Amino acid sequence: MRGEEKYRMILNAAKQVFAMEGFYNSKVSEIAREAHVADGTIYLYFKNKDDILISLFEEELTRIIRTLKTELESIDDPRDKLIKFCDNHLTIVESDRALAEVMQVELRQSNKFMREYKNKHFIAYLNIIADIVAQGQEEGIFDDGLRPELCARVIFGSLDELSTFLITAKRRRYDVHEVAVMVGKMFLNGMLKAKQPAEKDTGKG
Numbered sequence: 001m002r003g004e005e006k007y008r009m010i011l012n013a014a015k016q017v018f019a020m021e022g023f024y025n026s027k028v029s030e031i032a033r034e035a036h037v038a039d040g041t042i043y044l045y046f047k048n049k050d051d052i053l054i055s056l057f058e059e060e061l062t063r064i065i066r067t068l069k070t071e072l073e074s075i076d077d078p079r080d081k082l083i084k085f086c087d088n089h090l091t092i093v094e095s096d097r098a099l100a101e102v103m104q105v106e107l108r109q110s111n112k113f114m115r116e117y118k119n120k121h122f123i124a125y126l127n128i129i130a131d132i133v134a135q136g137q138e139e140g141i142f143d144d145g146l147r148p149e150l151c152a153r154v155i156f157g158s159l160d161e162l163s164t165f166l167i168t169a170k171r172r173r174y175d176v177h178e179v180a181v182m183v184g185k186m187f188l189n190g191m192l193k194a195k196q197p198a199e200k201d202t203g204k205g
Contacts, residue, residue, distance in 0.1 A: 007045050010035045011059055014052045019098035023053060023106040050110050057107055060099055061121045064092070068128060078136035082155075083184035085129060089159045090176040090183075093166045104164045126152040133191070142191045155187055 013035035017026045028049055032039045046052045068088050075081050093100045129152035136142030162183065166174060 003045075006035075006037060006041065008059075010037065010042060010045060010052070011056045014056055015060075015098050015102055018053065018056075018106045019101040023049070023102075023109040028052075053102075053107065053110050057103065058121050060103070061125060064088070065121070065124055065128070072128070072132075078132050078139065078141060079184075079188050081132045081135075082129075082188060083181055085132065086155075086159060086184040087177055087180035090163060090166070090180045093163050094176045097167075100163060100167055104160070104167055126156055128152075129155050136191065141193060143193050146191060151187075151191070158183060158187075 010031065014026075014031045017031050017034050021030065026049065028042050029039050031049075031052065032042050035042075042052070046055060068085065071088070072081050072084060075084060092103075126149070130148035133142060133146060133148040133151045137144055137146065137148070162179065166176065166179075
C-alpha cells in the first residue's frame with residue numbers, strides 16, 4: 001500500500017472514531033485499528049491526535065472548497081450562488097454525518113486548533129461568500145454599503161449554528177435543502193439594494 005493511500009485511510013478512520021467516541025475519548029490505537037495499520041504507522045504520518053484532527057479538517061475543507069468552486073462556476077447570478085453555497089454547506093450534515101460531527105463538534109474540543117492553528121483554509125472558505133457579495137454589489141444587485149468580509153462571517157455563523165442544531169436535533173427532522181433555500185432568501189432579502197423611488201413628473205417642461 002502506497003503512503004498516500006495509508007495517509008487517507010488513517011484520516012478516514014480518524015473521522016469515524018472521532019465521531020463515534022469523541023475527540024477527547026479517542027485513542028490513537030483505536031484509529032490504527034479502524035485503519036487496519038499498526039499503531040506505530042500512525043506516527044509516520046502524524047505527530048499526535050491533534051495533528052490528525054487538524055489534517056482531517058484541512059483535507060476535507062480543501063475538497064469541499066474545490067467542489068464548491070466548480071459548481072459555482074456554472075452559476076451567473078450571485079443570488080443563486082449564495083443559495084447554492086448554503087445548500088452545499090448544510091448538505092454535509094446529511095451526506096456525511098461523521099464528517100459533520102467532527103467539524104461541528106469535535107474540532108472545537110482541540111485546544112491546539114482553537115488557540116494555535118492559523119486557519120487559512122477557513123479564510124479561503126469565507127472568501128467564497130465574500131466574493132459572491134462583492135459580485136452582487138458590482139452588478140448593482142446588493143447594497144453598496146455592505147462589507148463583504150463581514151457578511152461572509154455573518155452568513156457562515158448562521159450556517160454553522162444551523163449545522164450544529166441539525167446534527168444534535170433528535171426529534172424533528174428537517175429537509176436540509178429547504179432550510180438552505182430559506183436561509184439564502186432570508187439573507188438575500190436583507191442584502192438587496194433598495195429600489196429608488198421613481199421621480200415625479202411635475203408637468204414642467
